[in-house]
Amino acid sequence: MADVEAYIKDLKETITQRDPNQPEFQEAAFTVLDSLKPVLKKHPEYIKANILGSLVEPERAIQFRVPWQDDEGNFHVNRGFRVQFNSAIGPYKGGLRLHPSVNLSIIKFLGFEQILKNSLTGLLIGGGKGGSDFDPKGKSDSEIMRFCQSFMTELQKHIGPDLDVPAGDIGVGGREIGYLYGQYKRLNGSQNGILTGKGLEYGGSLARTEATGFGLIYYLNALIKGQGDQLKNKTIKVSGAGNVAIYAIQKAQENGAKVVTVSDSNGYIYDENGIDVDVVKQIKEVERGRIKEYADKVKTATYSEGSVWDLDIKYDIALPCATQNEIDEDQAKLIAKDGAKYLAEGANMPSTTEAIAVYKENGIVYGPAKAANAGGVAVSALEMSQNSERLAWTFDDVDSQLKDIMENIYEKSAAADKEYDLGQDYQAGANIAGFEKVAKAMLAQGLV
Ligand code: NDP
Numbered sequence: 001m002a003d004v005e006a007y008i009k010d011l012k013e014t015i016t017q018r019d020p021n022q023p024e025f026q027e028a029a030f031t032v033l034d035s036l037k038p039v040l041k042k043h044p045e046y047i048k049a050n051i052l053g054s055l056v057e058p059e060r061a062i063q064f065r066v067p068w069q070d071d072e073g074n075f076h077v078n079r080g081f082r083v084q085f086n087s088a089i090g091p092y093k094g095g096l097r098l099h100p101s102v103n104l105s106i107i108k109f110l111g112f113e114q115i116l117k118n119s120l121t122g123l124l125i126g127g128g129k130g131g132s133d134f135d136p137k138g139k140s141d142s143e144i145m146r147f148c149q150s151f152m153t154e155l156q157k158h159i160g161p162d163l164d165v166p167a168g169d170i171g172v173g174g175r176e177i178g179y180l181y182g183q184y185k186r187l188n189g190s191q192n193g194i195l196t197g198k199g200l201e202y203g204g205s206l207a208r209t210e211a212t213g214f215g216l217i218y219y220l221n222a223l224i225k226g227q228g229d230q231l232k233n234k235t236i237k238v239s240g241a242g243n244v245a246i247y248a249i250q251k252a253q254e255n256g257a258k259v260v261t262v263s264d265s266n267g268y269i270y271d272e273n274g275i276d277v278d279v280v281k282q283i284k285e286v287e288r289g290r291i292k293e294y295a296d297k298v299k300t301a302t303y304s305e306g307s308v309w310d311l312d313i314k315y316d317i318a319l320p321c322a323t324q325n326e327i328d329e330d331q332a333k334l335i336a337k338d339g340a341k342y343l344a345e346g347a348n349m350p351s352t353t354e355a356i357a358v359y360k361e362n363g364i365v366y367g368p369a370k371a372a373n374a375g376g377v378a379v380s381a382l383e384m385s386q387n388s389e390r391l392a393w394t395f396d397d398v399d400s401q402l403k404d405i406m407e408n409i410y411e412k413s414a415a416a417d418k419e420y421d422l423g424q425d426y427q428a429g430a431n432i433a434g435f436e437k438v439a440k441a442m443l444a445q446g447l448v
C-alpha cells in the first residue's frame with residue numbers, strides 16, 4: 001500500500017498532467033488533498049479504494065454553446081458549463097456564475113469546493129457548479145433575458161429536482177433565476193424544484209437572499225465565541241458589494257459591529273463612521289450602479305481606485321466577499337500588520353495559498369469559505385425541502401435553521417481539529433469534517 005505522502009504526491013502529479021491549464025482547480029484540490037493527510041493515516045481504506053482519485057475527477061463536465069442576440073440585432077456566442085462533480089450524498093447542487101473570467105478551471109474549483117461545503121451543511125446535497133463567460137455588466141434586461149433563455153435551452157437537458165439543482169452565484173441573482181426558470185417551465189412544464197433562489201411568488205424561500213451573508217456572521221460569531229471573544233464593537237473590513245457582502249454588513253451591524261469598507265472590482269469605499277447598508281442596497285439592488293456612487297450619496301465616505309486589501313487602517317475582522325484570489329501574500333501581511341484577529345471568507349477561495357500561510361503564521365483565526373459561506377447553499381437545500389412538500393416556511397423558521405446549521409459547521413470543524421490535534425486549524429478541520437461523510441458514502445455505494 002502506498003504511503004500517504006507518496007499517494008498525495010502521485011494524485012497531484014496526475015491532476016497537473018491531466019489539466020495543466022487549470023490553476024484555480026489545482027489550488028482548490030491541492031489544499032484539500034494536503035489537509036486530508038491525517039485522515040488517510042488513520043483510514044488506509046480510503047487509499048486502498050483510491051477515494052481521492054475519484055473525488056478530484058468530476059462525475060460529468062458539460063460544455064455548451066450559448067448564442068444570443070443583443071438589442072442592436074448582433075449575434076454573440078458564449079460558452080456555457082455545468083460540472084456535476086459528486087453525487088455521493090445527494091443531487092448535484094451549486095450556483096451558476098456569469099462573469100467574463102469563467103472557464104472550466106474556475107467552474108471545476110467551485111464545483112469541487114461545493115462537495116465538501118454541501119456535506120458540512122448536514123443536508124443531502126452533492127456538489128456541482130456552472131456558468132458562462134457572458135458579462136452581464138451594462139446589458140439591458142432584454143439582453144439578460146435572451147441570454148438566460150438560450151443558456152437554459154441547453155442546460156434543461158441535464159438538470160432535474162432530484163438530479164441537479166442550480167442557483168445563483170456572481171452575476172446571477174433573482175432576475176436571472178426568474179428568466180432561467182421561465183425558460184425551463186416553457187420547455188418542461190411547471191417544476192419549481194428545478195432551481196433555488198427563486199422569487200417568493202413562484203416557490204422561493206424566505207431568507208435565501210440574506211442567507212450567505214447572514215450565515216457568514218452566524219459562523220463568525222461562533223468562531224469568535226470559541227476564542228472567548230465577542231463580535232460587538234469590532235471594526236470590520238468587507239470586500240465586495242454584491243449579495244454576500246450586503247447581507248454580511250447588515251447582520252454584522254445588527255450584532256453591534258462596525259463595517260467601514262465596501263468595494264467592487266474598480267475600487268472601494270471607506271467610511272470610519274460605518275457603512276450605511278441601505279445606501280449600498282439602493283445602489284446595487286435597485287439602481288444596479290457602481291460602488292463609487294456611494295461617495296456621492298454619503299459625504300463622510302471616500303472612494304479610492306484599487307483593492308480594499310491595500311488600504312492601511314486598524315481593524316479587527318476581515319470578511320472577503322468578492323471573488324477568488326482577491327487577497328495575495330503581501331495583502332495578507334498587511335491584514336496581520338493592521339491588527340486583524342479574525343478572517344472569515346464569504347467569497348469562494350478569496351485567499352491565495354500563500355495568504356493563508358500568512359494568516360496561520362500570524363495567529364489570525366481563519367474561517368475558510370467552505371465553512372463560512374455555506375449558509376447560501378444550506379438555505380437552497382431548505383428551499384428544495386419546501387418545494388417538495390409544497391409549503392413555505394416563515395422567515396424566522398428558515399433563519400433559525402440557518403443559524404443552527406452555521407453553528408454546527410463551526411462545531412464540526414472544531415471537533416475535527418481537536419480529534420486530529422491540528423492546533424486550531426479550522427480550515428483543515430472543515431475539509432476533514434466535510435470529507436468524512438462523502439468518503440463513507442462513496443465507499444458504501446461501491447466505486448465502479
Ligand atoms: P454578486 O455578483 O452579487 O457580487 C459580486 C461582488 O464581487 C461585486 O461587488 C463584484 O464587483 C465583486 N467582484 C466580482 N469579481 C471581482 C473581481 N474579479 N475583482 C474584484 N471584485 C470582484 O456575487 P455574490 O455576492 O453572490 O458572490 C460573491 C462571492 O461569494 C463569490 O465568490 C461567490 O462565489 C461567493 N458565494 C456566493 C453565494 C451566494 O449565495 N450568492 C454563496 C456562497 C458563496 P463588480 O461589480 O465590479 O464585478
Ligand code: 2IT
Pocket residue numbers: 093094095096165166167168169170196348373374376377378380
Ligand atoms: O457558492 C455557493 O455556495 C453558492 N453560490 C450557492 C449555491 C446554491 O446552490 O445555493
